Amino acid sequence: MGLTRILAHLAVNSTHVLIVEAPGHWLTRVELEQQMALRGWRAAWTPANADVLAVCGVPGPELAELAERLWEQMPGPRARVDVASPAVVGSTLEDAATLLLDTPYHRADARERAQEPRIPEDHGQMGHGGHEGMDHGGHEGMNHEGMDHGGHEGMNHEAMDHEGMDHAGHGGHGGMDMAPAGIALAQGGQDRDGLEMDVLHLPLGPVLPFWPAGLALLCSLQGDVVVDAAASVVDGAGHAASSKEPQTPPVPASAVRCDGVMALLALAGADDAAARARRARDALVRGDQGAARDAVERLHRTVRRSWLLRWSLRGVMVLDPSDLARHDLPEVCRGDAHDRLSSLVEGLRSEVCGAVPAAVESGAVPWERMPQLVTGLELATVRLAVASLNLEPFSTVQETRHA
Amino acid sequence: MPESGVVIVAVGWAVLAGILLCALAYVAVTLDAVLSARQLGVRGGWTAPLSRAARLLRQRRRTTVAADTLLWRVGGAGMFIGAFLTVAVIPMGRWVLADPDVGIVWFNVVDVMVWALVWLTGWGANSAHSLVGGYRFLAHGLAYELPLMFALVAPAIAAGSLGVGDVVAAQDGAWFVVWMPVAFLVYLVGVTGFSVWGPFAPALAADIAGGVLAELSAVDRLVFQAGRYLFLTAGAAFSVPLFLGGGAGPVLPGWAWVLVKTVVVLAVLVWLRRKVPLLRPDRFMEIGWMVLLPAVVAQDLLVSLIVVRGG
Amino acid sequence: MLIGVAFWVVAVMAVASGVAVFVVNSMARATYALALSFIAVGVQILLLEQGYLGLITILMMVMEMAVMAVYMVMFMGMNPALMPMDMTHGKKTAIGASVGAFVLLASGALFIPWPQRRGAASEDLTRALGLEIMGEKMLVMAVLGPVMVATIVAGVVLATHRTRYERFGDDLRRHPANDPRQGGVGR
Numbered sequence: 023m024g025l026t027r028i029l030a031h032l033a034v035n036s037t038h039v040l041i042v043e044a045p046g047h048w049l050t051r052v053e054l055e056q057q058m059a060l061r062g063w064r065a066a067w068t069p070a071n072a073d074v075l076a077v078c079g080v081p082g083p084e085l086a087e088l089a090e091r092l093w094e095q096m097p098g099p100r101a102r103v104d105v106a107s108p109a110v111v112g113s114t115l116e117d118a119a120t121l122l123l124d125t126p127y128h129r130a131d132a133r134e135r136a137q138e139p140r141i142p143e144d145h146g147q148m149g150h151g152g153h154e155g156m157d158h159g160g161h162e163g164m165n166h167e168g169m170d171h172g173g174h175e176g177m178n179h180e181a182m183d184h185e186g187m188d189h190a191g192h193g194g195h196g197g198m199d200m201a202p203a204g205i206a207l208a209q210g211g212q213d214r215d216g217l218e219m220d221v222l223h224l225p226l227g228p229v230l231p232f233w234p235a236g237l238a239l240l241c242s243l244q245g246d247v248v249v250d251a252a253a254s255v256v257d258g259a260g261h262a263a264s265s266k267e268p269q270t271p272p273v274p275a276s277a278v279r280c281d282g283v284m285a286l287l288a289l290a291g292a293d294d295a296a297a298r299a300r301r302a303r304d305a306l307v308r309g310d311q312g313a314a315r316d317a318v319e320r321l322h323r324t325v326r327r328s329w330l331l332r333w334s335l336r337g338v339m340v341l342d343p344s345d346l347a348r349h350d351l352p353e354v355c356r357g358d359a360h361d362r363l364s365s366l367v368e369g370l371r372s373e374v375c376g377a378v379p380a381a382v383e384s385g386a387v388p389w390e391r392m393p394q395l396v397t398g399l400e401l402a403t404v405r406l407a408v409a410s411l412n413l414e415p416f417s418t419v420q421e422t423r424h425a
Numbered sequence: 426m427p428e429s430g431v432v433i434v435a436v437g438w439a440v441l442a443g444i445l446l447c448a449l450a451y452v453a454v455t456l457d458a459v460l461s462a463r464q465l466g467v468r469g470g471w472t473a474p475l476s477r478a479a480r481l482l483r484q485r486r487r488t489t490v491a492a493d494t495l496l497w498r499v500g501g502a503g504m505f506i507g508a509f510l511t512v513a514v515i516p517m518g519r520w521v522l523a524d525p526d527v528g529i530v531w532f533n534v535v536d537v538m539v540w541a542l543v544w545l546t547g548w549g550a551n552s553a554h555s556l557v558g559g560y561r562f563l564a565h566g567l568a569y570e571l572p573l574m575f576a577l578v579a580p581a582i583a584a585g586s587l588g589v590g591d592v593v594a595a596q597d598g599a600w601f602v603v604w605m606p607v608a609f610l611v612y613l614v615g616v617t618g619f620s621v622w623g624p625f626a627p628a629l630a631a632d633i634a635g636g637v638l639a640e641l642s643a644v645d646r647l648v649f650q651a652g653r654y655l656f657l658t659a660g661a662a663f664s665v666p667l668f669l670g671g672g673a674g675p676v677l678p679g680w681a682w683v684l685v686k687t688v689v690v691l692a693v694l695v696w697l698r699r700k701v702p703l704l705r706p707d708r709f710m711e712i713g714w715m716v717l718l719p720a721v722v723a724q725d726l727l728v729s730l731i732v733v734r735g736g
Numbered sequence: 737m738l739i740g741v742a743f744w745v746v747a748v749m750a751v752a753s754g755v756a757v758f759v760v761n762s763m764a765r766a767t768y769a770l771a772l773s774f775i776a777v778g779v780q781i782l783l784l785e786q787g788y789l790g791l792i793t794i795l796m797m798v799m800e801m802a803v804m805a806v807y808m809v810m811f812m813g814m815n816p817a818l819m820p821m822d823m824t825h826g827k828k829t830a831i832g833a834s835v836g837a838f839v840l841l842a843s844g845a846l847f848i849p850w851p852q853r854r855g856a857a858s859e860d861l862t863r864a865l866g867l868e869i870m871g872e873k874m875l876v877m878a879v880l881g882p883v884m885v886a887t888i889v890a891g892v893v894l895a896t897h898r899t900r901y902e903r904f905g906d907d908l909r910r911h912p913a914n915d916p917r918q919g920g921v922g923r
Contacts, residue, residue: 028479029479029482029483030479030483032472032475032476032479032480033476033479033480033482033483034476034480035472035476036473036476036477036479036480037480038480059465059466059467060467062462062467062469062470062473062476067631067634067635067639068634068635068638068639068640070487070639070640070641070642070646071635071638071641071642071646073480073484095487097484097485097486097487097642097643098484098485099483099484099485132485138488139487139488139489139490222553224553230634231631231634232631232632243553246557246560288631289630289631289632290702290703291623291624291626291627291630291631291701291702291703292701292702293461293464293698293699294464294699294700295702297461297464297465297699298464300465301465301466328702330701330702331702333708334702334703334704334705334708336918337918400707401557401632401633402627402630402632402633402705402707405632405633406632493762493764493765495765496764496765496768499768525787526787526788526860526861526862527787527788527791527862530787530788530791530792530795531791533791533795534791534794534795534798537795537798537799538798540798540799540802541768541771541798541801541802544802544805545764545768548764548805560806563802563803563806566802567803570799587788587862707919708918708919710919711919711921712921715921716921
């Protein structure tokens with residue numbers, strides 16, 4: 023008993039939290055991240071590594087269902103908390119910590135839940151005329167529904183094409199089960215070099231680290247090149263406005279942009295610079311002018327001096343004036359990811375030095391443009407590209423408009 | 426190998442070597458956690474290795490739909506075991522567990538095992554992100570492994586032997602790092618590479634939700650992560666006999682110098698992780714083949730010329 | 737004695753995992769069963785006190801199998817991740833050929849009058865082996881290397897459908913090259 027208790031108390035000090043951010047609850051998520059840092063807790067990127075599932079804000083029906091699925095995939099001991107507003111973050115984390123220490127409860131939880139991973143039933147009922155169990159054609163058997171982690175959640179299965187059910191041509195491989203564990207064969211397609219290659223449908227978002235809250239991008243991959251994509255917003259775009267808590271204090275536009283900078287730096291793997299951006303963001307949210315100026319200056323210096331960062335972001339989704347015109351994008355999107363990062367950081371710097379802050383919407387890219395923009399990019403580049411754009415912030419825009 | 430100057434100790438000492446390796450890896454985890462906490466402006470991190478291990482030991486193991494559990498577990502467990510195999514040929518001052526005449530090749534074999542182990546871990550989970558991670562690692566492997574091999578060749582040429590003891594003995598006059606700095610740097614690149622560390626961690630990156638780690642939990646995650654730190658530590662420790670003169674140094678005994686040098690190299694590697702962004706495999710491939718490989722081959726040529734002239 | 741036992745254990749392991757290559761129903765498992773078989777052979781060579789050859793065998797084969805797994809997945813035209821599939825083709829011919837080869841080699845090994853050792857083993861086996869292989873045949877080795885590299889390069893050039901004109905333009909002056917994916921050096 024003694025050892026179990028010691029283990030539990032030690033373990034709680036490095037709790038990992040999987041954050042599900044409902045659109046419109048940016049501030050709650052940021053407050054949660056701050057409180058987590060104070061406790062030495064860290065963000066989990068997938069349910070596999072999460073002890074706590076924290077749903078920020080009031081999720082719509084679609085997001086709630088996703089949260090339920092993520093919850094199912096968590097290994098346990100596990101605790102689930104709903105963080106309705108920034109004000110309750112502290113107490114909910116305290117509750118989560120207490121619950122995590124309750125070993126007998128978790129023993130019981132482990133006994134009661136399903137012992138084997140499974141494919142959710144709704145996937146079998148998608149009514150594709152006799153193709154039950156095969157309607158994941160494009161998933162190449164790798165997207166293990168039922169265990170699909172953060173990045174897979176929110177998949178828009180309706181948007182998936184089901185050409186993968188054509189198994190003609192695979193007949194040569196005798197003696198194999200065409201759909202082991204209910205996952206069917208992949209479909210082939212011409213890749214950019216004119217070779218036939220499997221197509222995998224991989225949903226990105228809406229629960230994914232450093233990803234715009236609520237956005238789901240269903241990518242068709244060949245290798246790791248995106249050959250096609252479809253974008254959607256979880257619970258539809260309208261839900262964010264209704265679920266937003268009215269008493270939310272105004273969100274400084276510069277803090278939201280700083281959060282975007284942090285996401286891009288974190289995805290590029292520049293941990294130090296990302297941590298700087300995060301401190302700047304937190305200072306901006308607090309409204310601490312002196313600290314914010316200091317932090318943004320340091321961030322600016324770090325980004326400007328890092329030639330390795332430039333090397334790694336150079337040439338990521340280059341948009342020249344003709345691309346901008348074609349996709350109807352704002353002028354600030356010009357250049358590659360590094361240009362956009364630089365201009366973002368420059369903008370932040372002039373704002374903390376007293377320039378009039380630009381509105382959140384300025385330079386924003388409507389999320390509907392994403393499919394055209396990311397097609398042809400490689401998976402890692404897609405993530406950098408998305409993070410380098412100021413996507414129409416459907417999560418925060420209402421908060422600031424009302425402010 | 427009469428003049429190599431190392432004493433082979435009894436097998437029982439392997440336990441101590443293993444404990445030492447774990448202790449050094451513990452230091453590395455702590456250092457990394459403290460640096461991370463400081464960057465976020467909070468204190469703490471000193472107990473991170475203990476609490477992280479406790480958390481993962483307490484967690485339930487989980488599996489995924491249609492996972493290849495055997496290969497998955499082999500990958501993780503292999504990462505944990507692999508690093509210990511390296512330590513067998515690293516002399517602690519005068520003492521070493523084994524000094525085969527092909528010690529450097531032994532090290533190389535163990536680090537190549539990582540190719541298979543990381544890929545297997547990525548494969549076994551049957552998840553798209555983790556498989557992408559596995560492939561990213563192989564792409565990196567293709568870029569860093571050959572330069573690493575040629576970097577290992579340089580000390581061997583200078584010592585005229587593939588035995589680690591002979592390499593240490595050959596550094597009586599000047600440490601190899603002095604006249605083969607390129608090989609040393611490329612070696613460190615290789616160490617970060619096979620430890621899937623820092624700039625070489627796109628296989629575990631945030632953009633693919635943790636990649637190879639995406640579906641790992643509980644003890645499976647613990648052994649894989651511990652394996653990475655152990656490999657990093659073993660790589661740092663092996664740089665000491667190879668380039669940093671082994672136990673040579675004033676006042677302190679040889680084993681103490683080996684420890685000090687190892688900790689310094691390890692600390693630099695841990696510190697660098699936060700400073701250097703990810704080297705994306707598609708970008709790094711050209712660096713590996715068009716910059717590192719020619720540079721280290723030139724280094725080998727230089728070393729060979731000096732050896733031929735001198736001896 | 738101990739070495740003899742170890743040798744036989746490893747030998748059985750090598751054959752068993754070799755058989756496993758055809759018995760298992762997944763590509764990844766088949767690939768790594770083959771790798772295990774090669775590792776066992778490498779350990780046998782180590783037991784024969786050929787340290788360098790044994791380690792190099794293990795090193796090369798593990799690397800090769802890691803790369804082979806990539807190629808198998810790449811060229812299968814369908815996702816083999818989970819598809820349990822038969823790893824054998826043309827069974828009768830294959831079994832006949834392999835059993836024949838095995839009998840031939842095994843009977844050769846059993847019936848050949850192996851020579852007795854003359855003289856003592858060299859102090860440094862790796863060096864002796866190197867001299868034996870490379871000493872008089874250095875020219876062959878020196879030629880073989882470049883030929884192999886040239887073969888690889890030629891193979892890649894023939895396999896790719898993009899030529900330098902597509903990369904650098906008709907006058908070969910475009911800079912940087914027009915590649916679908918930019919490299920890290922900025923050519």
